[in-house]
Amino acid sequence: MVTFAENQPVSKAASQPTTTGRPMIEARGLSKFYGQFAAVRDVSFSVPVGQVCAFLGPNGAGKSTTMKMLTGYLAPTEGSAFLAGHCMETDRLAAAPLLGYLPENGPLYLEMTPESMLRFAGQTRGMVASLLQSRLEYVANRCSLTSVWRKPISKLSKGYRQRVGMAQALLHDPQVLILDEPTSGLDPNQTHDVRELILSLAKTKTILLSTHILTEVTAVCSHVVLINEGRLVFNGSLSEMVANAEMETRFRQLTVGGRTP
Template identity: 50%
Template sequence: MSIQITNLSKQYGQQRAVDTIAFQVSPGEIVGFLGPNGAGKSTTMKIATGYLAPSEGTVLINGHDIQTDPMAVRRSVGYLPEHNPLYLDLYVKEYLRFAGELHGMRGGALKSRIADVIDQVGLTNEQGKRIGQLSKGYRQRVGLAQAFLHNPPVLILDEPTTGLDPNQLADIRQVIKTVGRDKTVLFSTHIMQEVEALCDRVIIINKGKIVADSPLAQLRGQTADSTSQATYLADFETDLPDLAVLGTLPGVLSVDRLELGHYRLTATSDIDLRAAIFRLAADRGLILVGLRKQETSLEGVFKELTK
């Protein structure tokens, strides 16, 4: 396992910021690490990179223990903190050269790697500027560039797309996806579209405890099954002469007309309403042109698990 966390806790006085959590991340996985503010995400990431010591538990990064072999951990990890620390007086290439030299990179190999990374993150037109002259979005790109400059096997990215506009978001998503093909990536974000675009697996932490750890599709399904209501969208060729007819179906709680011929039905989750809608349409000679059970959104899952 590239990241192996076992019984990890972090105590600040009376506050338990991280409470006996455990998870693993395998090589090649891009895992979204979600949670509300104060849930313990950044604390966990700082411990995993060696910036904080745990109160209890163990963390192995690429097989190295963060407490007994911290330098090997730092060589194995590329880290972008939540608050991107940069030297604003340095030029972009100057800063990346400095970051590379800290990792023991030198000469032509470092120069070539800097050029590659600048191209990857879209800093070509900004490479001759001081970092202090850059917009917030471009500063975030500089932070991302230093995170994988030394080609580490593990990337830990704390809200890597903060400050990016929609066009930049698409570019950085592609960078993370491309880089993640042969690396382990654990990243946190509050942007659910990021997780849906990049991740197959999601870990959700709330009040210091992990409340979900599963593939994205499975997580949606489990949460949808555990709630008391389900939503269906039914599309008919024309408006129904009597809206109340849909309300007679078993388990229906409410019916809303969305537009001409389109209806939303809310029902108890213990009944799959689709078969009943089909039968109703056939019995009454109604032409049903579309029917689907509305998928639970990741945002809805997140709210349900962290409320």
């Protein structure tokens, strides 16, 4: 068991929006084809500074594929992704410090401990030793990792592995978080903790969050982007989405038996 100093606040400078006047996250006509199959087709939307946006869709709708294109991990077949105005195809290095990404099944080095993996991640990002140490302490506390800090990741439960992924996304104090199903596989207590964490991060960050859990959307998001079979079928506020029906009913109306409403 390791104990750490009090949580440190996210640095003010790092949480300031950029001055480009552009949305923080922007998908412009994104498509991804695997052979003839369109995993994502002509998806456009944007997330302004400070917004928490839910990214919804049934299994296989293309959420993870879109998120990978937004984060520069996957090249689009057509279209472009921008992060704080930086094109992810041509200017990814400039965007990297601004972006924290929790992939669906994040690449965790199983033989490492949370401490050694996160330290390695920080060094790879070029964080200076004193800053890295304070950020390690911050994410260990914030993601409730102190009890497993020096245990091999291979021995951790799915919930703790997810927290390590979240800690990696937060380590460098990015302005933008792209979180692919952050509560997937978590028990109700862990889900509650992660939701609280996202709510508190929402005060200073721009967040795009994919989830299957509709109550999560109403708990933390103000805006909804919904895709079905690779196509955008809704892009609007949460109140517009649920104006005339329950969330679940609206989700089914938009995704079952038809591509467009």
